[in-house]
Amino acid sequence: MKIAISGKGGVGKTTIMALLARQFKDMGREVLVIDADSSPHMAQSLGVVEPEKIRPISEMKELLRERSGRVEGSAFYNINPKVDDLPTRFIVEADGIKLMVMGAIESAGGGCACAESTVLKRLLTTLLLKPAQVVLLDMEAGVEHLGRGTIVGVDRLLIVVIPSQSGIRTALKIKKLADECRIKNIDFVGNLVQGPKDEQFLTAGLGEAPIACFPDSPAIRRTERKGLAVGFALSEVAQITHNLVETLQAR
Numbered sequence: 238m239k240i241a242i243s244g245k246g247g248v249g250k251t252t253i254m255a256l257l258a259r260q261f262k263d264m265g266r267e268v269l270v271i272d273a274d275s276s277p278h279m280a281q282s283l284g285v286v287e288p289e290k291i292r293p294i295s296e297m298k299e300l301l302r303e304r305s306g307r308v309e310g311s312a313f314y315n316i317n318p319k320v321d322d323l324p325t326r327f328i329v330e331a332d333g334i335k336l337m338v339m340g341a342i343e344s345a346g347g348g349c350a351c352a353e354s355t356v357l358k359r360l361l362t363t364l365l366l367k368p369a370q371v372v373l374l375d376m377e378a379g380v381e382h383l384g385r386g387t388i389v390g391v392d393r394l395l396i397v398v399i400p401s402q403s404g405i406r407t408a409l410k411i412k413k414l415a416d417e418c419r420i421k422n423i424d425f426v427g428n429l430v431q432g433p434k435d436e437q438f439l440t441a442g443l444g445e446a447p448i449a450c451f452p453d454s455p456a457i458r459r460t461e462r463k464g465l466a467v468g469f470a471l472s473e474v475a476q477i478t479h480n481l482v483e484t485l486q487a488r
């Protein structure tokens with residue numbers, strides 16, 4: 238299962254992905270989180286020690302070039318590059334959750350046949366071959382990434398939305414684009430939802446109910462301010478996170 242997350246800037250994408258990672262792991266799944274944000278900070282949210290030492294794969298241009306088999310000055314390269322050893326070389330682990338940091342993937346999924354991007358895309362599709370694994374893909378805000386290779390092979394997209402007019406507008410725009418990208422399952426997840434009135438507001442604006450709604454959580458604020466893993470706040474939103482994982486597993 239490969240799940241990606243999207244939404245407006247700062248709505249809680251990374252936080253919710255980190256909570257999901259912890260919950261999936263606690264429920265016995267093997268979890269790989271891929272941080273595909275060009276300014277990645279999933280490592281902090283997962284509590285990786287010395288996250289500044291992680292170098293995004295996309296920065297390793299030489300390695301990507303070498304794998305793509307591209308000769309300097311030539312337009313030709315291997316479209317089936319060897320990537321199977323890369324995950325073990327670039328994965329860090331925090332409390333049993335695996336993390337891979339991609340960094341920015343500059344080129345488009347449709348059209349541009351950039352060699353580096355081919356290696357990264359292949360890496361993403363290869364990772365999908367392990368059925369027991371849950372792959373969680375954290376992405377940057379906005380909609381641009383939907384046109385890129387990052388989203389290749391994703392079987393679910395969660396769109397995080399906060400209860401405001403502009404939040405709903407952005408969420409609907411993302412949904413439209415995701416539909417056009419033929420992503421099979423697209424769901425909304427509410428964040429900073431303060432009660433039934435907020436939930437109703439979201440449901441009316443989105444035209445469907447979010448599959449989960451997270452409250453504004455003091456525990457999440459505290460862990461973030463202390464620089465701790467979001468997982469430490471899980472107990473305060475345990476039921477919601479648990480139910481969300483059950484919903485995702487059932488579909």
Ligand SMILES: Nc1ncnc2c1ncn2[C@@H]1O[C@H](COP(=O)(O)OP(=O)(O)OP(=O)(O)O)[C@@H](O)[C@H]1O
Nearest residue numbers: 246247248249250251252378452453454457458461
């Ligand atoms: N349910 C919540 N309760 C309290 N604070 C929250 C909640 N969700 C997120 N936050 C806080 O909001 C801030 C933004 O969250 P986060 O980084 O997860 O958003 P994001 O959508 O990933 O942002 P970006 O678009 O920059 O990647 C963080 O400080 C986080 O701790």
Ligand SMILES: [Mg+2]
Nearest residue numbers: 250251274376
């Ligand atoms: Mg984020």
